[in-house]
Amino acid sequence: MKFTYSSGQRPLDGFTLKRGIGRGGFGEVYFAVSDGGKEVALKLVRGDTQIELRGVAQCLNLKHPNLVNLYDLRTDHHGDRWVVMEYIAGEPLNVILNRHPNGLPRELAREWFLGLARAVAYLHDHGIVHRDLKPANIFLENGMVKVGDYGLSKAIGSSQRTAQTHSVGTVHYMAPEISTGNYGKQIDTYAAGIILYEMLTGRVPFDGESSGEILMKHLTTPPDLSQIPTEYLPVLSKALAKNPSQRYASMTEMARAVEAIEAGGAAS
Template sequence: MQINQEAPLRPDDPRKVGRYALLGRLGEGGQGVVYLGRAAEGGLVTVKLLRGGSGASDRARARFVKEADAARKVAAPQTARILDARLTGERPYIVSEYVKGPTLQDMIAGEGPLAGAELKKVAVRTAAALAAIHRAGIVHRDFKPANVVLGPKGAKVIDFGVARSFESGTPQTSHPVGTPAYMSPEQIEDDPVGPKADVFAWGATMVYAATGRPPFGRGPSAAVMRRITDREPDLGELKGSLRGLVARCLDKQPAARPTATEIVRFLRAEARPAPPQPRKVPRYRSRMIYALMAVMALGFVLGIVLSG
């Protein structure tokens, strides 16, 4: 689901849901509409309202419940926290932390690619978010630039709309779901999907952040998905150690990709300053020191002989 800047409420939008006043629209997708809301205590929140309300299908309601359950299991500063939820009644909704800021997609589209320290900050925070999601036994399955919000305290991952649990690290098979440009080969081919699918999506998202375009191009969904399964990614201007890491994340084989935790460790190790190296004494200076020591030793010996 794309989260945009606030837009006015439409005539058919509710003005209040539960104890939350709705102030404007933030975005919408196939599952529901996301609103900017204000809690009774006065704080701003994000309210996701299930599309169709009481007329929503059992399947849509079940997916909505799964989203809330998945998001509640994840407790990390790099993800938007679930604050409240009502999953029954005429208007099921999920209330989450409001993160003020543009999505990564909007930022890159408006201001151009990231580079240097700014790119690495987004890389490590989003990888840390995925690591926390995976520790909770969840696969996000729709990680992409539109689901990364660049808030005042750094990047945060949002929208667990197609997330699902996995048992003891064993992937679960499901029909293909996600955003084509950031889907892994196993999602496209309807193979078992596990945490490594999120790692592939992270790699594709980092390419977009660094170059302004996804690694397998744009165009009709079928064409993009065919490139993902059959062609090598275009990493563009992505440079340095991050380029090699991203290339590993975009490997066609899930087993060849690093885990999200390994990505975080690699990035944090890269960010640490190198330990100070012992100062080397120039060779000519060391020779002078040895010569001086020899002269001093000889003088000491001569002094003993003469005094005797």
């Protein structure tokens, strides 16, 4: 994996880069240490930055134990934009799921889902739709769920139809209504339902040979709930409804439904 900068460089005043830790469509992420000794992640934002940076700016003041904290938005002497954020040493959920092809222990799936739901409910309460919930954006650090990459999110009700929206989200987790340009908070409820399904079974409910095939299944195919533990059937039936108005009215409501599944019942 080739990065623009190498260890020891200081492209952004106040920080020394230690190593590159990730690359994506929106730029590069580095592990760095501030001059004051604080470990941080620095995201170099590339490409069409307007949407990303507007989302980041909205999220700078959000603080929740289940969110990866965004500390600052800075510009270097080249004019490149950087996001200064919390460094998470823990693994992403997709890596953990790869080690559990038949799903996680039910009590663990329940606990981690509730951490995810609390983070997303907090974003929604502040007018933010995550829009890109998937296991690769959910981290486990010291047993604590941390939801990241919500800088892609937009304010609820802001301009929806842009070319950028088509690259937002991963098809396995995309709600049916995204195909019509609807990016309400219900898309996060649907994605959270897919993630809960995957944590319980080890697989996603809709798969296929192409993005188009998977998207069509989101639109038309009922999810196969035959491998889902009985106590989770009502929750997933509702969360994965094709019609957003038939899903949970809020992430808080969905979390309450999962909380109501007794720890003893969930572990059986």
